[in-house]
Amino acid sequence: PAAAAPAAAAASEWSMQIASQPTAESAQSTYQDLAQRYGGVLQGRGVNIVRADIEGKGTYYRVRIPATNRDEAIQLCTQYKAAGGSCFVSR
Numbered sequence: 190p191a192a193a194a195p196a197a198a199a200a201s202e203w204s205m206q207i208a209s210q211p212t213a214e215s216a217q218s219t220y221q222d223l224a225q226r227y228g229g230v231l232q233g234r235g236v237n238i239v240r241a242d243i244e245g246k247g248t249y250y251r252v253r254i255p256a257t258n259r260d261e262a263i264q265l266c267t268q269y270k271a272a273g274g275s276c277f278v279s280r
Contacts, residue, residue: 203262204237204253205269206279213238216250223252223274230269253279 207223210216216238224231231254239251256262262278269276 202280203256203259204279205256205262205266205276206251206253207269207274207276208252209241209249210252211247211249213240213250216252220252227269227272227274230265230272230274234265251279 208216208219210219220236220238224236234254237253237255239253241249241251243249254265256265259278259280266276266278
């Protein structure tokens, strides 16, 4: 599950990060929950779960929604926040 959509990640460096969890399973579960809660914004979009080794904290799995460019990632995050979600644009 950690490499859910590597091809989508290669298409663009930009994404919107919506969660970070200590296990790949919890990252996938969180994504499923958020996809239901914010379906109007996330529907039809892929997801990348990216492993990140954070010094002093251990390994986390970041839940990222790919975007075609920076502007799209910003627009998507703005829509997600307007719907009540929490996110930031990541490269």
